Amino acid sequence: MANTSIILRVELDHAKVTFGDVAAAISKSGGDITSIDVIRPGKDSSVRDITVEVVDTEEDNVVESLRKQDGINLINVSDRTFLVHLGGKIKIQPTLPIKNRDDLSRVYTPGVAKVCTAIHENPEKAYSLTIKRNTVAVVSDGTAVLGLGDVGPYAAAPVMEGKAMLFKQLAGVDAFPICLDTRDTEEIIRTIKAMSPIFGGINLEDISSPRCFEIERRLSEELEIPVFHDDQHGTAVVVIAGLLNALKVVNKRIENIRVVVNGIGAAGVSICKMLLSAGVTKLVPVDREGAIVRGGTYEHEMWQWLADQPQVEATGGTLKEVIKGADVFIGVSRGNLLNGEDIRGMGPDPIVFAMANPVPEVSPEEALPHARVYATGRSDFPNQINNVLVFPGLFRGALDCRARCINEPMKLAAARAIASVVTGGELNELYIIPSIFNDQVVIEVRKAVVQTAILTGVARRIPKDFR
Numbered sequence: 001m002a003n004t005s006i007i008l009r010v011e012l013d014h015a016k017v018t019f020g021d022v023a024a025a026i027s028k029s030g031g032d033i034t035s036i037d038v039i040r041p042g043k044d045s046s047v048r049d050i051t052v053e054v055v056d057t058e059e060d061n062v063v064e065s066l067r068k069q070d071g072i073n074l075i076n077v078s079d080r081t082f083l084v085h086l087g088g089k090i091k092i093q094p095t096l097p098i099k100n101r102d103d104l105s106r107v108y109t110p111g112v113a114k115v116c117t118a119i120h121e122n123p124e125k126a127y128s129l130t131i132k133r134n135t136v137a138v139v140s141d142g143t144a145v146l147g148l149g150d151v152g153p154y155a156a157a158p159v160m161e162g163k164a165m166l167f168k169q170l171a172g173v174d175a176f177p178i179c180l181d182t183r184d185t186e187e188i189i190r191t192i193k194a195m196s197p198i199f200g201g202i203n204l205e206d207i208s209s210p211r212c213f214e215i216e217r218r219l220s221e222e223l224e225i226p227v228f229h230d231d232q233h234g235t236a237v238v239v240i241a242g243l244l245n246a247l248k249v250v251n252k253r254i255e256n257i258r259v260v261v262n263g264i265g266a267a268g269v270s271i272c273k274m275l276l277s278a279g280v281t282k283l284v285p286v287d288r289e290g291a292i293v294r295g296g297t298y299e300h301e302m303w304q305w306l307a308d309q310p311q312v313e314a315t316g317g318t319l320k321e322v323i324k325g326a327d328v329f330i331g332v333s334r335g336n337l338l339n340g341e342d343i344r345g346m347g348p349d350p351i352v353f354a355m356a357n358p359v360p361e362v363s364p365e366e367a368l369p370h371a372r373v374y375a376t377g378r379s380d381f382p383n384q385i386n387n388v389l390v391f392p393g394l395f396r397g398a399l400d401c402r403a404r405c406i407n408e409p410m411k412l413a414a415a416r417a418i419a420s421v422v423t424g425g426e427l428n429e430l431y432i433i434p435s436i437f438n439d440q441v442v443i444e445v446r447k448a449v450v451q452t453a454i455l456t457g458v459a460r461r462i463p464k465d466f467r
């Protein structure tokens with residue numbers, strides 16, 4: 001269950017209630033008071049802001065318990081999550097002030113004209129004389145936002161702003177959220193290409209499958225800057241990182257495990273591909289209609305590709321059937337599909353990565369009694385397997401070496417780098433993946449990405465610390 005934090009502004013009529021009554025009502029209805037601020041003291045009445053931690057589902061009970069109590073006037077309820085979104089989460093700041101006409105004539109006309117001419121004569125100079133070298137576009141059409149689905153470009157913006165914040169805070173990359181009001185594949189490709197001159201990289205986000213595959217493929221072919229669909233590859237990289245470490249905990253080898261992947265969309269396809277590259281020999285991809293089987297015929301190009309792979313099992317079934325005896329479950333589908341019994345029926349020491357956001361495929365309450373290793377995409381449980389461990393360091397590296405693209409070896413190197421941040425002594429069931437606040441993650445991912453880009457010939461610049 002997820003907790004939320006609400007601030008209740010209440011006015012107390014001292015003739016009728018005491019603060020003790022308020023605290024008791026909050027506690028009885030499931031809330032936990034974390035702070036109290038007196039806004040207006042008074043003899044007959046007073047106003048206070050009470051911050052309360054509450055399980056999401058109990059929020060209404062807490063509010064209701066105060067509303068119905070005589071002597072309490074509930075003036076306002078603010079959700080702290082909404083409060084941090086007021087006015088958006090990022091802004092643009094100039095790198096230097098314009099203090100006088102002299103400054104003005106340098107940063108703007110007439111001075112700027114000679115810089116324009118220099119770039120016109122040598123477009124490579126865009127990297128040294130504009131924001132290009134450190135700027136990434138985070139582009140979505142709002143069609144597969146988290147596990148919420150097709151909520152549209154306006155509703156996608158808070159996630160894209162969040163990604164932009166993470167890019168900046170974790171890796172110093174300036175990322176700009178762009179939410180497109182079109183679902184047309186060709187129009188999306190055309191728009192991103194048209195706006196690409198100012199960007200050093202394109203991070204595609206929350207674009208539904210199968211359109212996301214074509215959009216990424218075409219843009220990668222047609223642009224000279226890295227194009228990376230985060231939900232596909234960022235997720236696959238972090239899954240492989242977590243799996244490499246989880247397998248050490250349960251003492252199993254990747255060649256021997258049977259893996260069920262549920263939700264063969266953007267994330268699922270890339271995870272399956274990367275699992276195969278990493279050596280998995282028994283793979284069961286599952287979508288709404290059940291398992292995708294070897295030898296089957298599918299309209300979906302990527303599902304057909306999977307059905308043609310020798311490592312994919314030929315026996316079909318529903319998720320609840322095929323998960324029996326599996327060593328690993330990876331969910332990138334939607335919440336609450338499995339229960340404790342399903343996890344109990346897996347093989348010995350099961351590994352469960354329930355990564356649907358915001359609600360995992362199986363809750364910790366159901367999974368933990370039976371799973372040896374349990375991870376989710378969320379930040380409020382241990383073992384957060386989320387692509388946020390990947391995209392900041394990966395783009396930091398790609399921008400620093402001006403990589404032409406982000407290739408498979410770079411992704412695998414990033415996965416190994418993330419896994420390596422958890423040392424042998426630290427590794428355990430509750431710690432298979434480093435926290436995003438571990439500052440080694442971005443450093444190690446960047447290093448691995450730059451080294452591999454140089455080795456595979458896609459780097460167009462050698463950063464100083466690699467010379």
Ligand SMILES: NC(=O)C1=CN([C@@H]2O[C@H](COP(=O)(O)OP(=O)(O)OC[C@H]3O[C@@H](n4cnc5c(N)ncnc54)[C@H](O)[C@@H]3O)[C@@H](O)[C@H]2O)C=CC1
Nearest residue numbers: 146147209263264265266267287288332356357377386387
């Ligand atoms: N933790 C993390 O870092 C990440 C988590 N995710 C989560 O994974 C989920 C999928 O994301 P995307 O691949 O981007 O979306 P997508 O829309 O491309 O793919 C979702 C797939 O799940 C399938 N699906 C839906 N309900 C299903 C069910 N009951 N059983 C089996 N399959 C089902 C759909 O048919 C589709 O193929 C979302 O909940 C998202 O939040 C995605 C990317 C990163």
Ligand SMILES: CC(=O)C(=O)O
Nearest residue numbers: 145146147231357387
């Ligand atoms: C984490 C992420 O990118 C998603 O859930 O879509």
Ligand SMILES: [Mg+2]
Nearest residue numbers: 146205206231
């Ligand atoms: Mg996403």
